[in-house]
Amino acid sequence: EIVLTQSPGTLSLSPGERATLSCRASQSISSSFLAWYQQKPGQAPRLLIYGASSRATGIPDRFSGSGSGTDFALTISRLEPEDFAVYYCQQYGSAYSFGQGTKLEIK
């Protein structure tokens, strides 16, 4: 089983700042089978990034994904008020698993 560890657990930033969220896998994820999701309170997760770096339909270009092997990142270039939420990474290369989440909160 591939274990995903996200850091930090909570990230406190202000609108307009840049956010970098990390996702580290316990073993290499084949073919960059990694996705990122955003979840707001009371809502279902929403796909942001798949294939480590491809933006999903309708996702603003301030969201970008990078990485390969065991180390991946989600970057939000300039935070908008609606970006404050919980973010999860997920691997789908060997069964399926999610990271524990990073809460992005307003500073």
Add this chain to the structure above:
Amino acid sequence: QVQLVESGGGVVQPGRSLRLSCAASGFTFSGSGMHWVRQGPGKGLEWVAVISYDGSNKYYADSVKGRFTISRDNSKNTLYLQMNSLRAEDTAVYYCATAGGGGYRSWFDPWGQGTLVTVSS
């Protein structure tokens, strides 16, 4: 537009059974793998089960193997999760989700709004 609507959640006693449904519309349901994912109260996401587009292949998380059964009826565009021998730790919001790329090695998109299952005496 693409829509997934779960139903069937509720309060159930430990050891009892419950069946969840997920009604799909707006896309070719019979051409996509489908998943169930759950989220315990205040917790993260946990993958539960996947079924292939034609129902011929099914895989489960170890935590539910032998107790839960995923199935689908492509004539009704509906996905199911039969949950038996329920435990308190099965308490969660259960989401259905589509294999975004269609097959097993695919991200999850879109997701339904979820249905809450509470296992309590």
